[in-house]
Amino acid sequence: MKKSKVKIGIFPLTGCEGCCVAILDLPGKLLELQSKIEIVNFRLMEEESHLETESYDIVFVEGSPLTVHDIQLLKRVRKHSKYVISIGSCAHIGGIYHMKQYHDTDKIHNYVYRGKKGIENIDVKPLSAYVKVDFALPGCPITGEEFYDFVYQLLIGKAPSITQNPVCYECQIQGNQCLLQHGDVCLGPITQGGCSAICLKSKQGCWGCRGLVEDAEVSNLVKKLREKYSDKEIAKFFEVFGVKEMINKK
Amino acid sequence: MKTIKINHIAKTEGHLSFVGAMLDNNFAQAHIETEEGARLIEGILLGRKYYEAPIITSRICGVCPIVHNLTSIKAMESALNVKVTPEIILLRKILENAQIIHSHAIHAYFFSFPDIIGVSNNFNLINKFPKESKIALEVRDWGVQLARIIGGRTVHPINSVIGGFNVEPDLKELDEFMAMKDEVLKKAAQIYNFVIKYKLPKFQRPTNYVSLKSNSEYAVYDGKIYFSDNKSYDSAETFLRDVQEIVLPHEKVKRTQHLERAFMVGALARLNNSFDQLNPEAKKAWNKLKIKLPCYNSFYNILAQVVEIVNCIEELEKDYKLYKKISDKKLLVEVKPRSGKGYAVMEAPRGLLYHEYELNAQGNILHCNVITPTAMFLANLEKDLEQLLPQIKNYSDKKQKDLIKTLIRAYDPCISCATH
Numbered sequence: 001m002k003k004s005k006v007k008i009g010i011f012p013l014t015g016c017e018g019c020c021v022a023i024l025d026l027p028g029k030l031l032e033l034q035s036k037i038e039i040v041n042f043r044l045m046e047e048e049s050h051l052e053t054e055s056y057d058i059v060f061v062e063g064s065p066l067t068v069h070d071i072q073l074l075k076r077v078r079k080h081s082k083y084v085i086s087i088g089s090c091a092h093i094g095g096i097y098h099m100k101q102y103h104d105t106d107k108i109h110n111y112v113y114r115g116k117k118g119i120e121n122i123d124v125k126p127l128s129a130y131v132k133v134d135f136a137l138p139g140c141p142i143t144g145e146e147f148y149d150f151v152y153q154l155l156i157g158k159a160p161s162i163t164q165n166p167v168c169y170e171c172q173i174q175g176n177q178c179l180l181q182h183g184d185v186c187l188g189p190i191t192q193g194g195c196s197a198i199c200l201k202s203k204q205g206c207w208g209c210r211g212l213v214e215d216a217e218v219s220n221l222v223k224k225l226r227e228k229y230s231d232k233e234i235a236k237f238f239e240v241f242g243v244k245e246m247i248n249k250k
Numbered sequence: 251m252k253t254i255k256i257n258h259i260a261k262t263e264g265h266l267s268f269v270g271a272m273l274d275n276n277f278a279q280a281h282i283e284t285e286e287g288a289r290l291i292e293g294i295l296l297g298r299k300y301y302e303a304p305i306i307t308s309r310i311c312g313v314c315p316i317v318h319n320l321t322s323i324k325a326m327e328s329a330l331n332v333k334v335t336p337e338i339i340l341l342r343k344i345l346e347n348a349q350i351i352h353s354h355a356i357h358a359y360f361f362s363f364p365d366i367i368g369v370s371n372n373f374n375l376i377n378k379f380p381k382e383s384k385i386a387l388e389v390r391d392w393g394v395q396l397a398r399i400i401g402g403r404t405v406h407p408i409n410s411v412i413g414g415f416n417v418e419p420d421l422k423e424l425d426e427f428m429a430m431k432d433e434v435l436k437k438a439a440q441i442y443n444f445v446i447k448y449k450l451p452k453f454q455r456p457t458n459y460v461s462l463k464s465n466s467e468y469a470v471y472d473g474k475i476y477f478s479d480n481k482s483y484d485s486a487e488t489f490l491r492d493v494q495e496i497v498l499p500h501e502k503v504k505r506t507q508h509l510e511r512a513f514m515v516g517a518l519a520r521l522n523n524s525f526d527q528l529n530p531e532a533k534k535a536w537n538k539l540k541i542k543l544p545c546y547n548s549f550y551n552i553l554a555q556v557v558e559i560v561n562c563i564e565e566l567e568k569d570y571k572l573y574k575k576i577s578d579k580k581l582l583v584e585v586k587p588r589s590g591k592g593y594a595v596m597e598a599p600r601g602l603l604y605h606e607y608e609l610n611a612q613g614n615i616l617h618c619n620v621i622t623p624t625a626m627f628l629a630n631l632e633k634d635l636e637q638l639l640p641q642i643k644n645y646s647d648k649k650q651k652d653l654i655k656t657l658i659r660a661y662d663p664c665i666s667c668a669t670h
Binding site: 013014015016017018019020021022024025027031034043044045046047064065066067069070095096097099100103105107108109111112113114116117118119120121122124140141198199201202203204207236240 | 408
């Protein structure tokens with residue numbers, strides 16, 4: 001009997017699908033991988049919709065569970081997959097859409113839908129609020145390279161890992177100008193690296209889309225930011241990608 | 251009464267379903283349902299700082315983040331009374347054209363073309379047409395790389411901000427990619443010539459085509475908003491005078507109409523309205539079809555997209571030459587918070603995109619409204635489907651469903667954008 005290929009499912013929930021696009025932006029790697037494994041339910045690539053009750057070796061989930069259907073799907077794929085991996089900030093730590101939770105959610109729902117009722121208004125939570133997540137590929141969006149490296153690590157039976165160094169470390173290697181010293185907001189010292197400090201290359205301070213790095217010294221950063229910003233302003237920056245929740249949990 | 255339901259239509263951006271019903275032999279009802287959750291992006295932005303809007307709104311869509319970023323920036327610049335330099339505008343145009351190239355390449359070739367030839371899985375498409383698929387990917391990648399060099403990243407731009415660009419893109423790298431222009435143009439033409447060998451379904455339904463229009467160029471960044479049915483013009487500030495957003499109970503996507511009629515935006519609308527402004531190679535390509543304009547067959551949106559790929563390549567090369575000629579470039583102008591209202595429109599790959607904001611003196615967002623191309627054309631797509639259904643009533647179930655999906659995908663709907 002033919003040995004079956006490793007079967008990977010990719011499921012985007014509610015979201016921008018930018019992480020799926022990041023995967024697609026390296027088409028050479030995708031095609032190379034396709035010859036080694038079976039990729040199913042990559043809805044940007046194929047018509048056949050695979051049922052969530054099929055069994056998988058690895059399932060990647062992007063986005064936020066924001067409909068009853070999203071939540072059910074997430075629970076079902078968890079049941080039928082050996083590994084569930086979150087891809088992107090939304091799935092990992094709530095991401096941009098999680099900012100909804102810092103508002104009166106009924107009030108902003110009324111604002112957007114002008115008082116019309118009948119539309120689900122589910123709280124924005126990361127995947128881990130609903131199911132066990134085996135591993136997170138962080139970032140908004142993820143880096144395509146990290147995704148493929150991760151899959152290859154799993155294929156050769158290596159326990160996947162993400163280097164635990166702050167964005168700051170990678171930024172210094174790149175020789176970028178330090179925006180924090182310059183008085184801008186940058187969460188580089190407390191944010192998990194692996195992104196090659198890509199935002200800093202474009203002189204955009206890090207807002208923590210990859211989440212907190214292990215042993216993040218948040219209080220040191222806050223002390224530095226207080227030289228120029230109020231606590232309220234600092235908290236707002238922590239809100240953007242969901243870092244605030246991670247700090248609260250620490 | 252026969253009903254047709256198609257769940258989870260793939261190869262579109264975001265999740266959608268279709269429900270249709272034949273009321274009698276000649277009349278049908280059609281409805282597109284979004285399966286995306288409500289993210290309430292406009293609500294999220296309330297109370298946030300003006301400079302967060304381009305970053306947050308680009309996350310509405312991972313396929314067209316650039317145009318959300320740029321439209322948000324333009325609206326904020328109008329609210330803050332910021333005037334940018336010609337070199338900033340040129341770079342933005344190049345960035346937007348690069349975005350259109352890569353979005354169209356994936357949609358026209360990998361989402362819609364397989365419908366025309368009856369292949370449902372793109373991995374099979376690649377096996378069946380390895381040469382053409384490779385070329386399509388190369389054309390797309392060229393657009394992706396240009397967007398990366400200027401925007402700082404392929405998905406969700408970083409470098410493009412209110413007031414211009416944080417850093418000048420790596421000109422050496424840009425030069426290298428621009429040097430490939432003739433080759434890429436040839437490849438785009440090859441794809442076009444390949445795709446037009448296959449026949450598109452017959453269909454005709456005149457409608458109101460709405461797009462930006464300018465006398466000097468094929469407008470994507472700026473221009474007046476042109477409505478083809480009554481030949482009227484509007485600006486971003488007055489766009490909502492005759493255009494209404496309609497909120498229906500239980501509907502996550504707001505429908506949009508102009509003077510109570512559905513209208514179409516996107517590649518075919520632009521081409522119908524601005525054919526004269528197309529660049530020579532793009533014009534030549536469309537003329538091969540020998541179709542009288544305006545073209546009322548919505549399936550031709552697919553070919554209009556491929557023509558636009560050719561046009562974008564020609565256009566951004568012109569813009570880059572102009573950009574290079576400017577000495578003493580100023581890529582970032584000063585921005586200061588103040589109270590005000592700002593409106594902007596741009597052409598996203600899928601059609602007109604509208605952003606509006608109101609700020610207080612500290613630059614906090616008091617009001618925000620985003621109307622996306624898919625929200626604009628959804629009612630028109632439903633009207634098209636209602637005309638298509640009686641036309642195909644004698645077809646087998648499978649053939650009916652295939653054609654319905656082909657038409658839906660030809661519009662290139664982005665349900666993530668529409669729901670936001």
